[in-house]
Amino acid sequence: MKEEIAKEYLTEYANSTKDIFLAFLKEQNQKYSQIDPLVDLIFNRFAKLAAKGKRFRGALTQLGYELGGGEDIDAIRDVSIFIELLHAGLLVHDDVMDRDEFRRGLPTMHKQFKLDAINAGLDESNASHYGESMAIDVGDLAFYLSWDSLMQSNFSDSVKIAVARHYSEYVIRTAFGQALDVTANLRNDVAADLANKILQLKTAEYTGVMPLVIGAVLAGKYDDEFLQLLRQYGLALGWVFQVQDDILGLFGDEQALGKPVGSDLEEGKMTLLMLKFFEVARDEDKKIVQSILGKSPVTRSEVNKVRELIKKSGVYDLVVKMGKEQTTKALQLIPQITRNKRLQDILEGMLQFVFNRIN
Amino acid sequence: MKEEIAKEYLTEYANSTKDIFLAFLKEQNQKYSQIDPLVDLIFNRFAKLAAKGKRFRGALTQLGYELGGGEDIDAIRDVSIFIELLHAGLLVHDDVMDRDEFRRGLPTMHKQFKLDAINAGLDESNASHYGESMAIDVGDLAFYLSWDSLMQSNFSDSVKIAVARHYSEYVIRTAFGQALDVTANLRNDVAADLANKILQLKTAEYTGVMPLVIGAVLAGKYDDEFLQLLRQYGLALGWVFQVQDDILGLFGDEQALGKPVGSDLEEGKMTLLMLKFFEVARDEDKKIVQSILGKSPVTRSEVNKVRELIKKSGVYDLVVKMGKEQTTKALQLIPQITRNKRLQDILEGMLQFVFNRIN
Numbered sequence: 255m256k257e258e259i260a261k262e263y264l265t266e267y268a269n270s271t272k273d274i275f276l277a278f279l280k281e282q283n284q285k286y287s288q289i290d291p292l293v294d295l296i297f298n299r300f301a302k303l304a305a306k307g308k309r310f311r312g313a314l315t316q317l318g319y320e321l322g323g324g325e326d327i328d329a330i331r332d333v334s335i336f337i338e339l340l341h342a343g344l345l346v347h348d349d350v351m352d353r354d355e356f357r358r359g360l361p362t363m364h365k366q367f368k369l370d371a372i373n374a375g376l377d378e379s380n381a382s383h384y385g386e387s388m389a390i391d392v393g394d395l396a397f398y399l400s401w402d403s404l405m406q407s408n409f410s411d412s413v414k415i416a417v418a419r420h421y422s423e424y425v426i427r428t429a430f431g432q433a434l435d436v437t438a439n440l441r442n443d444v445a446a447d448l449a450n451k452i453l454q455l456k457t458a459e460y461t462g463v464m465p466l467v468i469g470a471v472l473a474g475k476y477d478d479e480f481l482q483l484l485r486q487y488g489l490a491l492g493w494v495f496q497v498q499d500d501i502l503g504l505f506g507d508e509q510a511l512g513k514p515v516g517s518d519l520e521e522g523k524m525t526l527l528m529l530k531f532f533e534v535a536r537d538e539d540k541k542i543v544q545s546i547l548g549k550s551p552v553t554r555s556e557v558n559k560v561r562e563l564i565k566k567s568g569v570y571d572l573v574v575k576m577g578k579e580q581t582t583k584a585l586q587l588i589p590q591i592t593r594n595k596r597l598q599d600i601l602e603g604m605l606q607f608v609f610n611r612i613n
Numbered sequence: 614m615k616e617e618i619a620k621e622y623l624t625e626y627a628n629s630t631k632d633i634f635l636a637f638l639k640e641q642n643q644k645y646s647q648i649d650p651l652v653d654l655i656f657n658r659f660a661k662l663a664a665k666g667k668r669f670r671g672a673l674t675q676l677g678y679e680l681g682g683g684e685d686i687d688a689i690r691d692v693s694i695f696i697e698l699l700h701a702g703l704l705v706h707d708d709v710m711d712r713d714e715f716r717r718g719l720p721t722m723h724k725q726f727k728l729d730a731i732n733a734g735l736d737e738s739n740a741s742h743y744g745e746s747m748a749i750d751v752g753d754l755a756f757y758l759s760w761d762s763l764m765q766s767n768f769s770d771s772v773k774i775a776v777a778r779h780y781s782e783y784v785i786r787t788a789f790g791q792a793l794d795v796t797a798n799l800r801n802d803v804a805a806d807l808a809n810k811i812l813q814l815k816t817a818e819y820t821g822v823m824p825l826v827i828g829a830v831l832a833g834k835y836d837d838e839f840l841q842l843l844r845q846y847g848l849a850l851g852w853v854f855q856v857q858d859d860i861l862g863l864f865g866d867e868q869a870l871g872k873p874v875g876s877d878l879e880e881g882k883m884t885l886l887m888l889k890f891f892e893v894a895r896d897e898d899k900k901i902v903q904s905i906l907g908k909s910p911v912t913r914s915e916v917n918k919v920r921e922l923i924k925k926s927g928v929y930d931l932v933v934k935m936g937k938e939q940t941t942k943a944l945q946l947i948p949q950i951t952r953n954k955r956l957q958d959i960l961e962g963m964l965q966f967v968f969n970r971i972n
Contacts, residue, residue: 347753433651436750440729472884
């Protein structure tokens with residue numbers, strides 16, 4: 255029931271901001287269009303990729319704003335796209351680092367540009383390098399578009415600057431999370447401790463906390479106690495969100511993922527699920543998973559084998575249980591965060607929505 | 614004479630901001646240090662690379678501020694490092710795209726991290742990918758450190774936001790210049806027109822105009838007429854700066870470059886010098902240069918051959934003449950920009966300083 259309320263909130267936000275988002279990109283495109291036709295190509299590709307997002311973070315920004323007492327829904331929707339522009343930029347860079355080929359059902363940015371280079375006659379290696387170079391550039395561009403959209407928004411100067419401080423701090427923490435993630439493969443001792451850090455920085459804080467806190471600050475609500483409550487709620491929400499993403503990355507189907515099933519396995523991603531598995535599984539089962547992890551390509555039957563072993567090890571149930579605990583903890587915070595019944599329902603529904611994607 | 618005044622201005626700026634720069638990075642390092650030892654490693658490497666800059670753009674920011682009537686030199690020095698943080702971030706990304714191995718006499722960021730991966734036992738290709746991924750991340754980090762340093766500075770909120778608008782617009786234009794530069798190799802018809810666009814966006818605007826304009830805005834001087842004059846002066850200054858960089862890239866020695874002589878040739882960089890050469894040189898000379906351009910490695914005697922042919926074609930003299938014209942044009946603007954004799958001398962000296970590196 256409450257899950258439905260949250261889903262409606264997300265859908266309504268996504269529907270009502272799609273045009274704002276595209277209008278902003280169109281306006282920016284026109285502003286720089288006379289430079290060269292390449293500008294249109296870049297905006298076109300970026301808009302297509304960015305427009306397909308679920309806009310979960312943008313919706314949480316609106317929610318944070320409402321929780322902070324903000325009432326100008328049009329204003330918050332207008333500004334909140336800066337969070338989605340950032341996200342799109344980070345994904346473009348992330349896809350280069352993870353060597354992902356598909357994102358949101360489309361070829362990743364670096365793949366699209368690589369194809370141009372192949373068509374222009376470059377060899378495989380130079381074409382890859384061209385694609386990656388363009389993707390680095392497009393990501394950088396997205397960050398500055400994000401800042402521009404924040405800075406031109408209709409909020410007071412002091413609020414924008416307060417937001418800016420939180421914004422840069424969270425992205426810096428996210429970048430360190432990403433650095434740890436990229437480096438994890440280099441370390442022999444990938445401990446649950448490290449996986450937890452990555453999970454906390456790259457997702458729990460970035461996806462769960464940052465948008466809620468920024469939304470509240472946009473509403474002019476700065477007090478530490480309130481922001482602290484939002485942080486705790488957001489950490490739990492983000493934690494469950496990421497773990498569910500990891501589970502979907504292994505147990506989901508291709509359509510839901512927007513990329514081939516097994517790509518997480520091919521990347522050798524050290525998700526919490528995997529780490530826990532390596533902690534508890536039987537040696538012979540570990541060996542099997544170890545031999546599949548990082549292989550390319552991973553076959554359908556290998557995916558099924560890993561699924562079976564993860565389930566058998568009890569880790570699937572364990573992680574679901576951990577998610578349940580996080581959810582319960584966060585639920586208890588809700589009455590302190592707001593007394594508004596509608597917003598309480600949405601906060602509760604968000605947790606259910608995120609948690610139920612696990613089950 | 615006036616060149617000496619400009620050099621002193623640059624040196625004094627560089628000396629007096631080195632500590633500010635390092636103190637900012639140290640403070641930020643401490644703020645995030647508890648995350649993981651990797652944070653210290655990243656800050657360490659970034660600070661080393663960033664601290665070695667000539668800080669030309671930062672000094673121009675201070676100059677723009679003084680031209681705009683600003684008098685608080687401490688305040689402008691404190692804030693101006695945000696321009697240098699941006700620059701360091703862009704260089705880190707640029708080096709990945711250009712596959713450069715040395716920067717400012719040090720291995721480039723992606724090379725440093727690649728070496729870690731080699732030492733950890735990764736093969737060449739995976740180690741390269743690791744190095745590049747880390748460099749992408751470090752660049753992203755630098756952009757957000759740059760924003761953070763601007764936003765936490767002691768200027769009024771409205772000034773900071775006015776600066777932010779210019780800042781994002783110029784970096785967006787720079788990113789398009791970079792995209793054009795990267796894409797130039799894909800196009801068969803690299804015309805002088807395209808090379809000029811790249812030169813304008815990536816250097817003339819970015820290096821010459823942006824710092825001066827931002828400096829003026831920091832001084833609270835926003836009027837269009839004044840900013841327009843600064844823009845014209847900055848475009849000329851930046852144009853000469855870049856062309857001189859291209860000349861140094863071919864005719865300079867290793868120590869001045871901070872990277873091996875011939876790396877521009879190995880990259881196949883389509884500088885204005887090269888473009889003009891291909892426009893005017895004799896077919897047999899073009900063929901020789903064509904056969905060297907993009908080769909790896911380019912030998913010392915090949916570098917000398919290219920030098921000889923460029924000189925013989927008359928393009929070297931032509932480009933020097935174009936630089937002279939740009940300089941003359943910019944000199945005429947100075948009395949309109951400021952009536953302050955000291956600042957007039959510095960503006961004149963900057964042009965001489967930049968131009969004389971060509972000769």
